[in-house]
Amino acid sequence: MNDTAGKEVKKILVSIIIATYNAEPHLGEGLQSIMNQVEKNIEIVIVDGGSDDDTIKIIGQFNNGNITWKSEPDNGIYDAMNKGIKMAKGRWLYFLGSDDRLLPGFSEMASRLKDDDTIYYGNTQPFYRGDKKPDYELLSGEFSNYRLAKYCVNHQAILYPAKVFQQYKYDLKYKVFADYDLSLKLWGNPDFKKQFYPIDIARYNMTGFSSTIIDEAFKRDKPAHIKESMGWLMYARFILKRWKKKLKGEKGFE
Numbered sequence: 001m002n003d004t005a006g007k008e009v010k011k012i013l014v015s016i017i018i019a020t021y022n023a024e025p026h027l028g029e030g031l032q033s034i035m036n037q038v039e040k041n042i043e044i045v046i047v048d049g050g051s052d053d054d055t056i057k058i059i060g061q062f063n064n065g066n067i068t069w070k071s072e073p074d075n076g077i078y079d080a081m082n083k084g085i086k087m088a089k090g091r092w093l094y095f096l097g098s099d100d101r102l103l104p105g106f107s108e109m110a111s112r113l114k115d116d117d118t119i120y121y122g123n124t125q126p127f128y129r130g131d132k133k134p135d136y137e138l139l140s141g142e143f144s145n146y147r148l149a150k151y152c153v154n155h156q157a158i159l160y161p162a163k164v165f166q167q168y169k170y171d172l173k174y175k176v177f178a179d180y181d182l183s184l185k186l187w188g189n190p191d192f193k194k195q196f197y198p199i200d201i202a203r204y205n206m207t208g209f210s211s212t213i214i215d216e217a218f219k220r221d222k223p224a225h226i227k228e229s230m231g232w233l234m235y236a237r238f239i240l241k242r243w244k245k246k247l248k249g250e251k252g253f254e
Helices: 027-035 055-062 077-087 105-110 145-150 178-187 216-248
Strands: 014-020 042-048 067-071 092-095 118-127 158-161 193-205
Touching: 014 027, 014 077, 027 042, 027 055, 042 055, 042 077, 055 067, 067 077, 077 092, 105 118, 105 193, 145 178, 145 216, 178 216
Parallel strands: 014 042, 014 092, 042 067, 118 193
Antiparallel strands: 092 158, 118 158
16 A cells, blocks of 8 residues: 555755756855755755766765666766756745855744745855955845846845746757846736745855856847846846946846
């Protein structure tokens, strides 16, 4: 007889998706930060790009039955994330860099996940490896459509309901800002509510992959995405703001 007959099987609350490639130096600390969470209804999905270091060995050391993983060549970090989305079983999906760390606030945020039509997001804390620092900071706090049109919300601040990815996936055209592209589409979509809580949920490595690559394709396409997702008025405000910043010689995500 099936032991689950007549019983409701508890659905996984959050799937944490991690894309890795030769992540041996820092993956263990990232996985430990997940294991330390008070919230235990979490699965870890690791999509590895075919590492030739001890990444797979480290996954095995932490795997107590809550890690699903695969290792094979991919077409970049967002390709790996799209693969992870297909593997995930949680009601909400969260994307963590292998060199990022969850904070205790992640469990507090997880306790507030209620509505499957709501995108929840909080704050992140930046940290740096080595002496190199990028010439920008990712911003914390609540994002309006206009603020998002100017600046990117940190990917590690967002928990997406799984149904988001029934409609969307990461566009592999963008090497660095496919998550920003997704945020523009979602903030312009009234079918998904957005709920901000001022909770620090992760420490984010500001000297990681996205700090070393310039995403010219996204920079070129961004105005059109704003017009499509948020309308002509927001597009006009964005163009005016960008023009003013250029006149002042300021730098930013525009």
